[in-house]
Amino acid sequence: MVLVLHGARGDLSRRMVYPALATLQRRGLLPERWAVLGTGRGELSDEDFAQVIRDGIEEFGAGDDLAEDDARVLTEHARYTRELTEDDPGQFPDTLADLCRTLADGSGEDVDVVHYLAVPPAAFVPVTRALHAHDLNRGVRIVFEKPYGTSPESFRELDDVVHEVFDEEQVFRIDHFLGKEATQNLHVLRFANELFGSVWDRTHVEQVQVDVPETLDVAGRAEFYDATGAALDMVVNHLFQVAAQVAMEPPHDLAAEDLVHAREDAIACFRPLDPGTDVVLGQFVGYRDLDGVDDDSGTDTFVAVRLWVDNPRWEGVPFLLRTGKRMADDAQRVSLVLRRDPEHLFGDEVQHGVVSLSLAGDGAIEITTTVKRPGPDLRLSTGTARLDLQDVDGDALPPYASLLVDVLQGDRSLFTTPRGLEAAWAAFEPLLGDDRPAVHPYAPGSWGPSEACDLAGPVGWLLGQTDPT
Ligand SMILES: NC(=O)C1=CN([C@@H]2O[C@H](COP(=O)(O)OP(=O)(O)OC[C@H]3O[C@@H](n4cnc5c(N)ncnc54)[C@H](OP(=O)(O)O)[C@@H]3O)[C@@H](O)[C@H]2O)C=CC1
Numbered sequence: 001m002v003l004v005l006h007g008a009r010g011d012l013s014r015r016m017v018y019p020a021l022a023t024l025q026r027r028g029l030l031p032e033r034w035a036v037l038g039t040g041r042g043e044l045s046d047e048d049f050a051q052v053i054r055d056g057i058e059e060f061g062a063g064d065d066l067a068e069d070d071a072r073v074l075t076e077h078a079r080y081t082r083e084l085t086e087d088d089p090g091q092f093p094d095t096l097a098d099l100c101r102t103l104a105d106g107s108g109e110d111v112d113v114v115h116y117l118a119v120p121p122a123a124f125v126p127v128t129r130a131l132h133a134h135d136l137n138r139g140v141r142i143v144f145e146k147p148y149g150t151s152p153e154s155f156r157e158l159d160d161v162v163h164e165v166f167d168e169e170q171v172f173r174i175d176h177f178l179g180k181e182a183t184q185n186l187h188v189l190r191f192a193n194e195l196f197g198s199v200w201d202r203t204h205v206e207q208v209q210v211d212v213p214e215t216l217d218v219a220g221r222a223e224f225y226d227a228t229g230a231a232l233d234m235v236v237n238h239l240f241q242v243a244a245q246v247a248m249e250p251p252h253d254l255a256a257e258d259l260v261h262a263r264e265d266a267i268a269c270f271r272p273l274d275p276g277t278d279v280v281l282g283q284f285v286g287y288r289d290l291d292g293v294d295d296d297s298g299t300d301t302f303v304a305v306r307l308w309v310d311n312p313r314w315e316g317v318p319f320l321l322r323t324g325k326r327m328a329d330d331a332q333r334v335s336l337v338l339r340r341d342p343e344h345l346f347g348d349e350v351q352h353g354v355v356s357l358s359l360a361g362d363g364a365i366e367i368t369t370t371v372k373r374p375g376p377d378l379r380l381s382t383g384t385a386r387l388d389l390q391d392v393d394g395d396a397l398p399p400y401a402s403l404l405v406d407v408l409q410g411d412r413s414l415f416t417t418p419r420g421l422e423a424a425w426a427a428f429e430p431l432l433g434d435d436r437p438a439v440h441p442y443a444p445g446s447w448g449p450s451e452a453c454d455l456a457g458p459v460g461w462l463l464g465q466t467d468p469t
């Protein structure tokens with residue numbers, strides 16, 4: 001297999017792709033014979049490219065120290081060549097063919113080729129067209145990073161070009177939140193456990209929260225961020241996909257196409273957002289002073305959304321989505337807030353039960369429930385049981401490593417498709433129009449503008465009330 005990494009010197013390649021490859025190499029999850037072909041707009045020697053790979057792993061491979069042997073395998077066949085363009089293929093086709101020959105080693109076997117577009121979105125179309133122009137599109141797989149379009153129109157334009165060049169089966173559009181171990185656990189928790197599956201509906205669930213506060217600011221990517229904002233950066237993709245993973249109906253079975261269908265059917269039930277009543281945007285105080293940010297920027301660094309899923313299972317249950325920069329804490333939480341004490345036997349002392357998943361790191365599941373407070377009286381309290389997924393026998397993969405394995409194996413269940421993205425854009429589109437609400441200021445280190453509290457109703461946002469992780 002040859003992984004052609006377009007944009008091989010870039011931030012994503014160094015931060016995510018090389019550490020993921022190192023993890024996969026160490027875990028024996030890569031094909032026996034494989035190589036990476038890096039591209040960029042300038043020249044770089046193969047030796048210097050090998051060093052870029054080593055540096056990426058050393059700097060961002062958090063705890064993934066490479067054994068000398070693994071490092072050798074990772075860089076042994078690493079080649080670098082200038083990016084091809086529609087008019088000028090340069091050395092690209094010859095270098096790729098040469099690598100394939102080396103890997104095939106006279107066996108006559110075909111070598112799989114995966115193109116990974118770790119380039120800015122403006123380069124997606126030119127690189128796609130260039131692969132077509134030089135007849136390099138057939139039989140390969142191609143991975144697109146986000147954002148796959150920044151509006152319904154730009155999404156469709158990009159996708160039209162992609163489909164002129166590739167069959168849908170060749171295309172993998174990454175949403176790394178779907179690759180998180182705990183996100184994948186959502187449907188296991190529900191469909192493999194009657195205890196949870198039986199309460200997964202409007203009768204038992206009062207609201208769902210998908211909450212991703214971040215303490216970091218936009219350092220290093222201010223220019224990108226100022227043109228994008230929190231809602232486009234996180235809601236239309238990651239938070240919608242996670243919400244759909246919660247909302248989906250049981251799939252026909254666990255085949256990739258059934259899972260994708262179930263998730264995308266759920267997105268098709270998302271009611272278009274009402275910016276007047278269901279969206280609060282914020283901007284942290286001091287954001288406009290950052291280098292690369294306009295002095296009068298109206299960009300949202302915080303967004304809270306009340307999303308409605310118009311189907312019989314979820315009618316009347318708000319899905320509350322929230323994320324922002326420079327907030328009080330870091331967390332990635334999905335929580336189902338259960339209705340209180342249906343029999344009303346215990347009155348107001350009963351708190352909401354909560355089934356909650358932390359998507360961060362290796363993931364965790366927490367169940368908060370009402371219990372009898374120890375002692376002679378019948379007094380109530382709440383308790384939380386936590387299961388860290390890292391304590392379960394097995395070895396979690398970071399999201400990028402997990403998704404790369406899926407690309408190599410051709411498993412498309414955790415990737416998005418045009419049908420799902422079309423539906424996501426339809427739900428998000430009202431936020432792109434003239435009705436987009438103004439941003440409310442919020443203090444850095446806070447939980448965002450107070451206006452966002454109203455969206456969550458009497459239950460309130462769970463994070464900020466309890467200890468987030
Ligand atoms: N960085 C991150 O953490 C994340 C990034 N992404 C997405 O991944 C992709 C890459 O992001 P990132 O690595 O941060 O971006 P970079 O700005 O670091 O660009 C990556 C590389 O692309 C090459 N490049 C730049 N412009 C062009 C162009 N017009 N044509 C061809 N190549 C070009 C450059 O290499 P050279 O100068 O050698 O040509 C550059 O090193 C983007 O789509 C981004 O949205 C998604 C999630 C997280």
Ligand SMILES: O=C1O[C@H](COP(=O)(O)O)[C@@H](O)[C@H](O)[C@H]1O
Pocket residue numbers: 214233234
């Ligand atoms: O895609 C993005 O995701 C990150 C948060 O995800 P993480 O799992 O990598 O922590 C977010 O910080 C970034 O702004 C956004 O572009």
